[in-house]
Amino acid sequence: MSGNIRGFGYLESLPPVTFRRLYQQPATALAIFRRMLPNLAKTIVTTLLYNESPVALGDLEALVRPESYREREDAFSKLRRLHIITENNLDVSLDPVFKKNFRLALTGGGDHHSFGVPCNTEDKKKITVQFLDDYATRQFEAILHYMVGTHNEVKPSKGVITLLTKGGLMERYGAGSVATITKNGFSFLLQDGNPQIWALLIQYLEMSEELGMEQTDVLHFLLMLGSLELGQAYSVNTLTETQKLMLADLRDYGVVYQRKSTSDRFYPTRLATTLTSESGGLRSASASMSSAMVKDAEEGKGFIILETNYRVYAYTDSPLQIAVLNLFVKLSTRYPNLVSGRISRRSIQEAIKMGITADQVIDYLSAHAHPQMRKSLVTLPPTVVDQIRLWQIEGERMRTTTGFLFKDFHSTQEFEEVAKYAEELGVLKWKKPSKRCMFVTRHEQIADWLKRRASAQQQQQQSKKVAT
């Protein structure tokens, strides 16, 4: 659902050199393993981890059932793009740097400080987990509130505002005018909490480069945060200069807490410690925060009821949730624990004008659906869902898909093979056999496949030549 907002996937586009440097830290290797790999890829990594000699690709592929073909391709493609595996002909082995540091991360040892150095002196003022949670919520919600345009008592700092405008989440028309939210900003708001934080941090990463900060240092630090322990104070002294600079910014986002900028200790908040946990566990930032605070509350409990008569009722008193709902619902009445309103053609079309898509609205509604609604077979009333989509289509009678055109195939046979492969991957959008061209939504895997196919053919030809 990310649209134009880059999330964690952005890392995949980094050059190989950066990865080599990233993997030098055991914490980073672990974080990438935890956060970015699908389960099948994890299995492959663990298979290879203590294998000193390369393993034949065929053997690895044999681990996977033939019908899970697509998942297998996906896993390998991911590993290749993250430069975790290296391939020599048809033998596969782990990147040596990754292998070494990942082993260190798992088994401990070494003098790398990559998991942070706890402060061993007692803090004068005891910092409780509760305090950290409050702090993080306040800081992060201040950012979201600022974006939605509701005026909160806590204003985000200048740095945050620059980040938001640079990241294209907000826009300033002319100097001195008030920044307003952009299309990307709206998509950002409707995302879950974890992707939101990552989107901000990735943006920060990009900006840090402009400021002359060492990118790998920044990344190391971000990924390290995920392995820190909540409520524990960590020492500032072992950090690099770049990382010390970062602390000030991360404090603004509510990711870490530091009492004074000169203080020699910092505390990661829940936003930090959940950074690299498995994706999908957390719903919106505020929901996950509040549920985290009430210990026994189920995580991300739904609160929205959508009726067949287009009325929306939300069991909430959170200004932020109300502000987000207000993006696409015409709200009318607010009770202490309930707001009511309705979805109308106008409210949806206004949302669409702001750059929110019907699918985002529907995703948001179903992700936050009230437990009562989950009891029925279909969570959201299908007529309303259809209608929301239709309202969107009404405005745009054309649909665009960004993707890639493959053309100039050498032979019909080649075309057919690639088309078949693309279809199996589920990326084929359109093809025209008479002109031998096709349109796909993603090209990486196909390009890989074409390369390997070409080299395999070359080898075949060479071996044929040799034979002749």
Add this chain to the structure above:
Amino acid sequence: MPPKRKAGAAGGTTAVTTTSAATKRSRPATPAVDVDTSDEYSDDEEIENTEEGRAISKVVNAFSLDLAPKGNDVISKRDSVSYIFSKQDFSYLKMKSDHESRPLWINPESGVIVLESFSPLAGQAQDFLTTIAEPLSRPTYLHEYKLTPHSLYAAVSVGLDPNDIISVMDRLSKIPVPPKIIDFIKKCTSSYGKVKLVLKENRYFVESTDPAMLQRLLQDPVIGPLRVQGEGGSGITKEKAPQMGALVIPGTRNAAGAANVNNQQGGPAEVAVDVVEDLFNSVTGLGEDEEGEDEEDEDAVHSFEIPADDVETVQKQCLDLGYPVLEEYDFRNDRKNPNLDMDLKPQAQIRSYQEKSLSKMFGNGRAKSGIIVLPCGAGKTLVGITAACTIKKSVVVLATSSMSVVQWRQEFIKWTNINPDAIAIFTSESKEKFRGDAGIIVSTYSMVTNSRNRSHDSQKMMDFLQSREWGLLILDEVHVVPAQIFRKVVHSVATHSKLGLTATLLREDDKITDLNFLIGPKLYEANWMELAEQGHIAKVQCAEVWCPMTPEFYSEYLREPDARKKVLHYIMNPRKFQATQFLIDYHEKRGDKIIVFSDNVYALRAYALKLNKAFIYGDTPQQERLRILENFQLNDQVNTIFLSKIGDTSLDLPEATCLIQISSHYGSRRQEAQRLGRILRAKRRNDEGFNAFFYSLVSKDTAEMYYSSKRQAFLVDQGYAFKVITHLQGIEQLPGLAYATVAERKELLAEVMLQNSEAGQQEGDDFDGAKLSYNAGRKGAKYRRTTGKLSELAGGDGMAYIEYNRSRNKELKGKGQSSAFFKKMHRENEKRRKEQNALKP
């Protein structure tokens, strides 16, 4: 399963001759804040200027929440999102600590009440709320109700005490009942229902629980002198109140029981009343344990007598004083008017919701006047008949058409043991009187109200009607008749109690609010979804089919300056025609019986002729109508009929299981609900997995889309969901699809363009004054009334109309039948009819 209406009794309705456009309409300002619920239209009609209308609006306005003094204007800026809600931010209210187990939120400003329907207390709360508030929307999870002066008036009139209302509300509410609402309830109830006009032993009494109130009335220069001095000095008598509680309940039972003496005990009516009381208690009993029995003292009522001749004067004066009078009829003690020997037959069974509605009417052993709202097909007639059987006095029934007059008479004979001679019909065709002292007269609104050009016979009938006192006046389909007509009716027939029946108490204009005072409060409104769940009415799949305009039609549609001809373009859209053809084909194959509705007569004819189906519209002669309807019901070769808006109401076709609407009356929510009602009665509704189908065909990107969403508002609030169908699967493969080629479509377009603008109009309206103008650009673009023949409207006068297809109607006729099959069918029908006639006494 209760027995069905007799199929043969169905028929078309004749347009009632009284016009409404010219009549003055009253429009008391709607009370209370406009919640963003429904899409109310306000057309700027001239405001009512009859005296009564003014008095009524005065009373209503006096208590609207809007005008209530603003007690505590709480700080509206509470946090960063408060601005969204402006005045509707009630987050400052304190929740009760155990709010999770309570199902209500109360809006302190507008009186809207939100109910959690999944709460364990929801059942009770729902019963309570339907009594005290207007249901706004009742979908799956959260229901909305609204307190209005009218609804509180109704609550008081069924005997609820304001303190009970408040304490029950407080018990159910998640937040303490806001003081403003308490004020509002107290204010409304302080004047409503305080004064009752009771007919007891043939003497009229003004009754009240509050002696001070009576003193105040006696001080009044108009009412005071009218008091009849009793033997006692004061003139005010005190006696025990006939309120609910132990005293009354046996009374009600006795009422039914006493009449049942001839009939042995245990007649269905008695059973019905029993259950009714239980239900009633369960509603009111909620508040009772708190109040305890300490009300004994208050339960006394005080009254003074007034002469019968001055009843109306007193009523009017009370209204002027701001104390609308509730009428109650103590029919058990009425010895002047002779009893009518009539009881429900033992096999007649009353459904729970019918009992519930009647319990509201006979709650304290007396008959109250009021309106009962039940969906079409939910057995309104039986409710009326049971009410008549309970009162057992002479009854007048007024229906909308002579067809339904006949139906009413047959229903009476079917359900009760009444002597058929005691039921007389008064229509233009037949003017009978009943024999004996008491009896029933069934007539139409137009017969009773049309004062001009009355024939000698009907004048004699009117004299008969006016010369007697009646126990009960049943008003069928009250929503179709504007208040003005009712005033006439109410004034011309002397009746002790009035019962209005309707499915949709809903008009696009505000003429309905007067009914509260002219007939009585709304006593009961059923929940459609609940009845459908219980199998009393059919489950319906609703769909809106989007038909894209063909390029030729769309460009002409855009170019056409005349709004009325624009209408014709989107109705005659070839894609819509194809969709109709496809749906008819599809459903006929499934074995459905289909009704196609079109308000536009030109389109009706064009579609029906092209598809070779029978059709009925205003101009179709009575004989032909009957023949077509009979064929639709009995002949398995005739599965589809086309109806104009004359088929909207009172047409009883239990065979119909599928409904297709191709053109409709702008944004009329009522018409949509009424049309849906045509299939709710479906005979097959209790078959497992049975669904009736309701399709509304809409031409995409035209004004129709706008109207369509307005039209659905009522049904959607009742919990119906309209599925949007953008493409009918397999429509291209339909063999013989009409207008498949561009040439054919162009031909059709040319034909449509040749029509004069009158063809774009709808059939003459009967009573409905609901006009909604969409094209704001054309000032006064509301449709106008022109003189002319209906054949003009049908497109039958111009050179443009060429009959390409032979009318199916003609085939169904006796003469000139070409096919041997139809001849045979006709002969059989003839034979059957004769047999039926022979069977009749």
